[in-house]
Amino acid sequence: MADPVIIGTVALDSIETPFGKVRDALGGSATYASLAASFFSKPGILSIIGRDFPKNHIKFFNSRGIDTAGISLGDRTFRWQGFYEFDMNEAKTLRTELNALESYKVSVPGHYKEAKYIFLANIDPELQLEVINSIKNPELIVMDTMNFWIGHKKNQLLKTIKKADILVLNDGEARQLFGTPNLVKAANKALKMVSKAVIIKKGEHGALLFTDKKHFSAPGYPLENIKDPTGCGDTFGGALIGYIAKTKDAGEKNLRKAVVYGSILASYNAEGFGPEKLKSVSHEDIEKRYREFRDITEIS
Amino acid sequence: MADPVIIGTVALDSIETPFGKVRDALGGSATYASLAASFFSKPGILSIIGRDFPKNHIKFFNSRGIDTAGISLGDRTFRWQGFYEFDMNEAKTLRTELNALESYKVSVPGHYKEAKYIFLANIDPELQLEVINSIKNPELIVMDTMNFWIGHKKNQLLKTIKKADILVLNDGEARQLFGTPNLVKAANKALKMVSKAVIIKKGEHGALLFTDKKHFSAPGYPLENIKDPTGCGDTFGGALIGYIAKTKDAGEKNLRKAVVYGSILASYNAEGFGPEKLKSVSHEDIEKRYREFRDITEIS
Numbered sequence: 126m127a128d129p130v131i132i133g134t135v136a137l138d139s140i141e142t143p144f145g146k147v148r149d150a151l152g153g154s155a156t157y158a159s160l161a162a163s164f165f166s167k168p169g170i171l172s173i174i175g176r177d178f179p180k181n182h183i184k185f186f187n188s189r190g191i192d193t194a195g196i197s198l199g200d201r202t203f204r205w206q207g208f209y210e211f212d213m214n215e216a217k218t219l220r221t222e223l224n225a226l227e228s229y230k231v232s233v234p235g236h237y238k239e240a241k242y243i244f245l246a247n248i249d250p251e252l253q254l255e256v257i258n259s260i261k262n263p264e265l266i267v268m269d270t271m272n273f274w275i276g277h278k279k280n281q282l283l284k285t286i287k288k289a290d291i292l293v294l295n296d297g298e299a300r301q302l303f304g305t306p307n308l309v310k311a312a313n314k315a316l317k318m319v320s321k322a323v324i325i326k327k328g329e330h331g332a333l334l335f336t337d338k339k340h341f342s343a344p345g346y347p348l349e350n351i352k353d354p355t356g357c358g359d360t361f362g363g364a365l366i367g368y369i370a371k372t373k374d375a376g377e378k379n380l381r382k383a384v385v386y387g388s389i390l391a392s393y394n395a396e397g398f399g400p401e402k403l404k405s406v407s408h409e410d411i412e413k414r415y416r417e418f419r420d421i422t423e424i425s
Numbered sequence: 426m427a428d429p430v431i432i433g434t435v436a437l438d439s440i441e442t443p444f445g446k447v448r449d450a451l452g453g454s455a456t457y458a459s460l461a462a463s464f465f466s467k468p469g470i471l472s473i474i475g476r477d478f479p480k481n482h483i484k485f486f487n488s489r490g491i492d493t494a495g496i497s498l499g500d501r502t503f504r505w506q507g508f509y510e511f512d513m514n515e516a517k518t519l520r521t522e523l524n525a526l527e528s529y530k531v532s533v534p535g536h537y538k539e540a541k542y543i544f545l546a547n548i549d550p551e552l553q554l555e556v557i558n559s560i561k562n563p564e565l566i567v568m569d570t571m572n573f574w575i576g577h578k579k580n581q582l583l584k585t586i587k588k589a590d591i592l593v594l595n596d597g598e599a600r601q602l603f604g605t606p607n608l609v610k611a612a613n614k615a616l617k618m619v620s621k622a623v624i625i626k627k628g629e630h631g632a633l634l635f636t637d638k639k640h641f642s643a644p645g646y647p648l649e650n651i652k653d654p655t656g657c658g659d660t661f662g663g664a665l666i667g668y669i670a671k672t673k674d675a676g677e678k679n680l681r682k683a684v685v686y687g688s689i690l691a692s693y694n695a696e697g698f699g700p701e702k703l704k705s706v707s708h709e710d711i712e713k714r715y716r717e718f719r720d721i722t723e724i725s
Contacts, residue, residue: 211606212606213606214606306511306512306513306514307648307649307651308629308647309647309648309649310649313649327630329608330627330630330631331630331642331644333647339720339721340647340721341721341722341723342631342644342645342647342721342722343724344631344642344644344722345642347608347609347633347640347642348607348609349607349609349610349613351607378725381723381724381725382724382725385724418724419724420639421639421640421641421642422641422642422644422722422724423641423681424643424681424682424685424718424719424722425678425681425682
């Protein structure tokens with residue numbers, strides 16, 4: 126059983142930040158999301174790789190209980206090359222090689238189709254929509270996206286958003302997609318399109334959860350040493366869906382907890398290059414930071 | 426008895442935002458700060474105005490229990506003209522007329538000298554230092570500043586900071602003053618200079634409180650309609666010192682509450698032009714929003 130099902134990219138990333146660099150490291154939205162989700166449940170990936178993709182990465186996924194039966198095989202793996210400047214706020218893309226991703230047709234293994242939880246990590250919204258249509262009876266569809274799709278496939282993107290229960294996007298994307306600098310206004314517009322909630326990720330400033338009647342603000346974890354923010358947003362979404370799939374509870378109170386777990390895993394992820402830090406984080410580390418999140422927000 | 430004593434500017438502001446404009450409205454850092462402080466205590470202003478300053482503003486201050494004995498009289502009132510673009514993030518200055526402020530010599534009335542609480546709102550750091558030296562036996566000195574002084578009087582500014590117990594500044598100023606994009610690093614550097622705490626204001630993203638051993642993150646209040654952010658930072662600082670002066674408690678737990686009250690008054694202030702909204706806010710409004718702050722941060 127693969128649940129949640131996570132569609133997204135599996136990539137080889139070359140990243141440079143003021144604190145170091147890596148070449149052809151394991152990356153991609155489905156990679157970060159499924160790794161984060163694996164702390165709470167048994168996710169299954171839907172993606173495509175090439176023949177050049179190192180087999181030890183697949184072994185690593187499987188060792189974390191991640192189902193890779195939904196990873197198709199193409200010619201050459203999707204590659205991304207980017208860098209961060211001193212303020213680490215935004216990835217600058219140097220090169221994107223779509224490779225196998227260009228002709229990717231979603232192929233959903235039979236045992237994925239029973240999944241109750243879907244995470245549509247960042248990938249073409251048409252592929253995201255195909256996944257929604259392939260899962261028999263999903264209970265919750267959480268969807269992420271990125272500015273590229275807002276700019277290049279807005280209509281398809283909006284069509285997919287209307288099928289989602291929870292939309293996750295970052296503050297810049299929310300402003301861009303809904304044409305307002307005000308995040309509350311953007312969230313209210315988004316809430317009219319999805320059935321349940323909108324989550325706005327704000328990087329170092331935390332995350333906001335909007336539901337019809339309530340608002341929750343999760344703080345940013347006070348990180349002094351950020352090595353590489355690549356994949357933090359995907360990690361956030363993966364931990365979120367993983368925690369919801371584990372607890373089978375998408376009520377507002379539990380969504381708050383899921384947002385905190387998302388923030389925790391994302392904060393750890395930023396402390397290492399690529400997904401390195403996620404490989405060594407323990408459940409104890411996670412619970413320790415959960416208590417810290419409660420402490421740093423406590424108002425008497 | 427005037428306590429806290431608040432030094433800063435009393436100005437006539439001309440402001441334009443995408444939602445309207447005002448001309449020669451009551452403004453200045455000491456105006457916003459003392460108005461906010463007046464919800465909790467009986468502040469006394471130290472500042473200078475000109476003969477052109479409308480007398481009804483002085484009457485208004487007095488009607489709110491604000492002591493104006495420390496406002497000197499010069500020739501012409503300090504004027505600021507600025508505007509905000511669509512995103513309302515940053516004030517753009519069109520014109521600054523220092524006028525009477527240019528030759529202002531601090532003159533502290535005798536009954537101010539017994540004050541226990543000092544708020545050094547944004548003004549020349551040399552004037553701020555004079556106030557510190559004029560109050561007999563202060564218990565707590567809270568200091569605000571702005572980017573202009575970081576750029577033009579950095580040495581004098583650092584000298585004054587070293588005499589303060591709590592430094593309040595916004596995120597951009599913290600990054601600029603301490604030469605790092607990382608706010609945790611900036612706060613740790615600042616903590617070495619002051620005796621008690623550093624508070625970083627982040628506008629819509631809330632505020633951070635750093636003390637030696639603890640960290641607190643206050644959320645931004647989810648405002649859908651921001652009319653004019655002018656004076657929000659001063660309002661924050663004024664409510665903070667006002668609440669501390671009222672409760673006579675600068676312990677970490679009470680500082681958190683003071684930060685929340687600062688955020689509440691600042692959030693109301695942004696909802697009106699100039700200090701208009703602060704004129705109509707009630708204690709009930711404040712307590713209502715306090716409960717909301719607790720609710721929007723609750724993690725079970």
